[in-house]
Amino acid sequence: MDKPVFKPYRLPAGGWGSAKSVGNILRQEGVLASAPLALSRHNKVDGYQCNSCAWVKPASPLPFEYCENGVKAVAWELTAHRCTPEFFTKHTVAELREWDDYHLEEPGRLTHPLRYDAETDKYVPVSWGHAVEEIARELLAVEDRKKGAVFYSSGRLSNEASYLYQLFARLYGNNNLPDSSNMCHETTSVALPLSIGQGVGTVALDDFAKADCIMFFGQNPGSNSPRMLHPLQEASRRGVPIITYNPLRERGLERFLNPQSPTEMLTGKETRISSQYHQVKNGGDLAALAGICKAVLAMHDEALAAGSAAVLDEEFIREHTHGFETFAAWLRAQDWDELERRSGLHRADMEATATVYGASHRVIGIYGMGLTQHQAGVETVRMLVNLLMMRGNMGRDGAGICPVRGHSNVQGQRTMGVTEKPELFPLDRLGEQFGFEPPREAGYNTVEACEAVLRGEVKAFFMLGGNFVRAIPDHGRMEPAWRKIRLTVNVITKLNRSALLPGKISYILPVIGRLEIDETAAGQQVLSMEDTSGCIHGNRGLRRPASPHLLGEIRLICELAKRMFEANPRVRWDDYMTDYAEIRKEIGETLPDTFWDYERRMWEPGGFQRDMPVKRREWRTDTKRANFVTPKALDEDKDMPDVGHDALRLMTLRSNDQFNTTVYGYDDRFRGIKNTRKVVLMNRSDIDRLGLKVGQAVTLRTVANDGVDRSLSGMLVVAYNIPIGCIGGYYPECNVLLPIWHYAAGSKTPAAKGIPVTVHSEGGRVLEPGLEYAEG
Ligand SMILES: Nc1nc2c(c(=O)[nH]1)N[C@H]1C(S)=C(S)[C@@H](COP(=O)(O)OP(=O)(O)OC[C@H]3O[C@@H](n4cnc5c(=O)[nH]c(N)nc54)[C@H](O)[C@@H]3O)O[C@H]1N2
Ligand SMILES: Nc1nc2c(c(=O)[nH]1)N[C@H]1C(S)=C(S)[C@@H](COP(=O)(O)OP(=O)(O)OC[C@H]3O[C@@H](n4cnc5c(=O)[nH]c(N)nc54)[C@H](O)[C@@H]3O)O[C@H]1N2
Numbered sequence: 001m002d003k004p005v006f007k008p009y010r011l012p013a014g015g016w017g018s019a020k021s022v023g024n025i026l027r028q029e030g031v032l033a034s035a036p037l038a039l040s041r042h043n044k045v046d047g048y049q050c051n052s053c054a055w056v057k058p059a060s061p062l063p064f065e066y067c068e069n070g071v072k073a074v075a076w077e078l079t080a081h082r083c084t085p086e087f088f089t090k091h092t093v094a095e096l097r098e099w100d101d102y103h104l105e106e107p108g109r110l111t112h113p114l115r116y117d118a119e120t121d122k123y124v125p126v127s128w129g130h131a132v133e134e135i136a137r138e139l140l141a142v143e144d145r146k147k148g149a150v151f152y153s154s155g156r157l158s159n160e161a162s163y164l165y166q167l168f169a170r171l172y173g174n175n176n177l178p179d180s181s182n183m184c185h186e187t188t189s190v191a192l193p194l195s196i197g198q199g200v201g202t203v204a205l206d207d208f209a210k211a212d213c214i215m216f217f218g219q220n221p222g223s224n225s226p227r228m229l230h231p232l233q234e235a236s237r238r239g240v241p242i243i244t245y246n247p248l249r250e251r252g253l254e255r256f257l258n259p260q261s262p263t264e265m266l267t268g269k270e271t272r273i274s275s276q277y278h279q280v281k282n283g284g285d286l287a288a289l290a291g292i293c294k295a296v297l298a299m300h301d302e303a304l305a306a307g308s309a310a311v312l313d314e315e316f317i318r319e320h321t322h323g324f325e326t327f328a329a330w331l332r333a334q335d336w337d338e339l340e341r342r343s344g345l346h347r348a349d350m351e352a353t354a355t356v357y358g359a360s361h362r363v364i365g366i367y368g369m370g371l372t373q374h375q376a377g378v379e380t381v382r383m384l385v386n387l388l389m390m391r392g393n394m395g396r397d398g399a400g401i402c403p404v405r406g407h408s409n410v411q412g413q414r415t416m417g418v419t420e421k422p423e424l425f426p427l428d429r430l431g432e433q434f435g436f437e438p439p440r441e442a443g444y445n446t447v448e449a450c451e452a453v454l455r456g457e458v459k460a461f462f463m464l465g466g467n468f469v470r471a472i473p474d475h476g477r478m479e480p481a482w483r484k485i486r487l488t489v490n491v492i493t494k495l496n497r498s499a500l501l502p503g504k505i506s507y508i509l510p511v512i513g514r515l516e517i518d519e520t521a522a523g524q525q526v527l528s529m530e531d532t533s534g535c536i537h538g539n540r541g542l543r544r545p546a547s548p549h550l551l552g553e554i555r556l557i558c559e560l561a562k563r564m565f566e567a568n569p570r571v572r573w574d575d576y577m578t579d580y581a582e583i584r585k586e587i588g589e590t591l592p593d594t595f596w597d598y599e600r601r602m603w604e605p606g607g608f609q610r611d612m613p614v615k616r617r618e619w620r621t622d623t624k625r626a627n628f629v630t631p632k633a634l635d636e637d638k639d640m641p642d643v644g645h646d647a648l649r650l651m652t653l654r655s656n657d658q659f660n661t662t663v664y665g666y667d668d669r670f671r672g673i674k675n676t677r678k679v680v681l682m683n684r685s686d687i688d689r690l691g692l693k694v695g696q697a698v699t700l701r702t703v704a705n706d707g708v709d710r711s712l713s714g715m716l717v718v719a720y721n722i723p724i725g726c727i728g729g730y731y732p733e734c735n736v737l738l739p740i741w742h743y744a745a746g747s748k749t750p751a752a753k754g755i756p757v758t759v760h761s762e763g764g765r766v767l768e769p770g771l772e773y774a775e776g
């Protein structure tokens with residue numbers, strides 16, 4: 001690999017950099033000629049739904065309704081490369097464990113079901129029949145079904161497969177259905193119901209066209225939801241202020257040049273995105289939001305004193321909310337010095353935001369992992385809701401709360417009942433519908449599943465998609481524990497690290513992707529998914545499967561179920577796996593409020609939207625009102641020892657060249673980092689204070705007093721525009737530093753954006769001279 005290069009990227013998000021990157025990935029995957037045809041069906045009615053992020057699929061799509069990272073995800077699935085049984089004859093599992101994430105997936109799509117052979121330490125081909133027989137037998141042999149078996153899934157799974165999967169787990173006897181959303185927006189699923197009585201965002205795409213102010217907290221659209229830059233660009237052109245709080249100056253939030261506009265491309269006329277940009281300290285949002293709220297309250301008091309119009313929406317607060325007086329008293333008692341210290345911002349910054357906010361009437365609050373992946377994540381999300389509610393920006397057109405979901409169907413998966421929390425799904429109805437008694441005890445979420453694995457209680461771990469062991473915290477402890485699980489099943493499309501930690505019995509089961517044609521005895525089947533605005537869309541695959549030996553995820557679940565459960569005329573596995581419309585009928589019966597006339601409506605332009613009580617200002621909370629929260633305290637990381645100045649707070653980041661644990665390449669274009677992922681981004685003054693040099697290797701060590709040594713060596717120091725006291729590194733490489741018990745209180749979302757670490761010189765030798773990175 002070429003030498004690492006750090007050089008500030010001067011261009012806007014999108015633009016020629018994006019066009020070039022698209023060309024590169026199509027070439028790398030060998031689909032330069034074939035992909036364009038597929039892409040013409042991308043996010044279209046009667047086409048397929050992008051397999052990258054969950055951003056909204058508009059009713060009137062652009063001729064090319066895709067983005068740079070959508071193309072990467074598509075090329076990754078349609079790739080011409082194949083990872084065949086021959087590949088596995090050449091490499092032992094121990095050898096493959098030394099490979100990095102990029103090189104594991106690079107050989108391409110898996111073509112055959114494989115079983116681990118302990119004697120040779122290799123994966124060898126096996127028939128589907130044998131695989132299904134053995135897995136079914138092993139699952140049935142687990143003694144304690146409540147504790148002994150876990151059914152993970154990652155948010156790419158279709159609605160249909162998700163629905164069957166939860167039914168499968170509940171018929172089996174537990175609610176152990178952790179999914180990838182436990183690691184991202186679980187904080188949302190806990191915070192929003194407490195505040196507004198609805199677990200999903202309240203904003204639809206057309207609200208963006210009506211908003212007169214947009215606020216962004218800890219979400220990076222330029223890399224993670226680039227199609228979102230189109231509505232943002234439109235808003236900016238209408239003169240809508242866009243206010244960003246993020247420790248890093250993310251390019252997509254600064255300026256954008258639409259690669260789909262020939263005029264813009266030729267003239268280079270870029271659009272400014274954020275009108276205010278505040279580099280909040282990481283974990284400082286709770287204090288920053290408190291500061292903004294405090295300033296809004298002060299404006300209100302002044303207005304009333306001067307006899308002018310109220311700044312607060314007093315009628316909304318009176319008619320629709322609960323807890324405002326307590327919150328207001330708390331705000332008044334907050335000390336500006338403390339808010340400045342904790343947020344790393346000036347009072348004037350927060351007041352500037354309050355001034356714009358106070359003059360706006362339709363405000364959208366957007367957020368992502370920068371808020372959810374913190375110890376105080378739940379309170380912080382609720383604080384953003386507080387701010388919106390102070391001026392009635394909830395249940396009003398052009399306004400509301402907008403969590404940007406991650407995986408393309410992570411939201412639909414939860415709607416379908418893939419959840420460890422039994423109260424989130426109508427289990428009574430499910431039981432009646434299928435004639436069984438569903439388990440009522442809470443199951444394991446991601447963190448609890450890991451804890452159970454560490455205790456040695458889990459005998460069987462089934463992974464329907466994803467790369468669980470790589471995505472979770474605490475690799476140093478989890479990987480050895482993982483190998484003690486008797487049965488692990490990896491239902492995947494490309495090789496990943498989770499499959500390289502086999503226990504006694506381990507399978508790799510390769511499946512058909514969403515872009516591919518899923519053909520059953522009844523002909524080609526279609527699927528459906530839900531985007532981040534709660535709209536449900538149909539999906540039709542268009543390419544032949546990567547190998548004739550692949551199975552659909554639905555077929556796999558049904559085949560297993562048929563072997564495991566007693567025949568029950570109400571659970572028609574044969575029908576489901578033949579005609580997926582039969583599954584949609586069952587979904588419509590379990591969830592009639594949203595999924596009536598499902599079969600037809602999923603093909604409507606823009607899909608159909610699930611029920612949003614908040615849009616009607618109906619609050620399904622304990623008080624039947626929207627609740628203001630009053631935070632207990634503002635300190636971060638209450639679960640961590642206080643080590644004062646020596647520790648820096650690490651946030652684990654995604655590059656522009658990855659999708660979670662899938663690494664497309666080693667460039668993070670917008671951040672000016674090339675040819676490496678082993679970097680630690682540091683403020684110049686921290687580098688100097690610690691006596692380090694740019695380009696030298698350092699070891700990061702977690703500050704935790706549980707007696708476990710968590711460290712990561714060989715990280716190159718990069719001087720970067722990041723607040724003092726904060727550092728950045730890439731996920732999943734840095735996950736080894738994150739203790740499994742460090743998570744958001746209330747949601748158990750791992751606190752991946754706030755890990756206290758110390759930085760240690762590895763001898764001071766500068767490995768990469770000339771790596772001066774001009775900040776700014
Ligand atoms: N191309 C691509 N697209 C993706 C993904 C991907 O990996 N690649 N992943 C998908 C998934 S599953 C998810 S969940 C989403 C994730 O998408 P995002 O929510 O955007 O997640 P991250 O990139 O992890 O971090 C978001 C931002 O939080 C900022 N941040 C970090 N700490 C703080 C803080 O304390 N306060 C504030 N205000 N900001 C902070 C970071 O600087 C970064 O800009 O994207 C989805 N889309
Ligand atoms: N430190 C830190 N850790 C984090 C995060 C962070 O920001 N920082 N983010 C967290 C977040 S938000 C998430 S969502 C998780 C991600 O956790 P996961 O969702 O478990 O991980 P992915 O990397 O998305 O999974 C990639 C694998 O999915 C498989 N795959 C791809 N497409 C398909 C398909 O169509 N069907 C099937 N069956 N398999 C498929 C491929 O084999 C690929 O190797 O990671 C979490 N971990």
Ligand SMILES: [Mo]
Nearest residue numbers: 180184406407
């Ligand atoms: Mo995610």
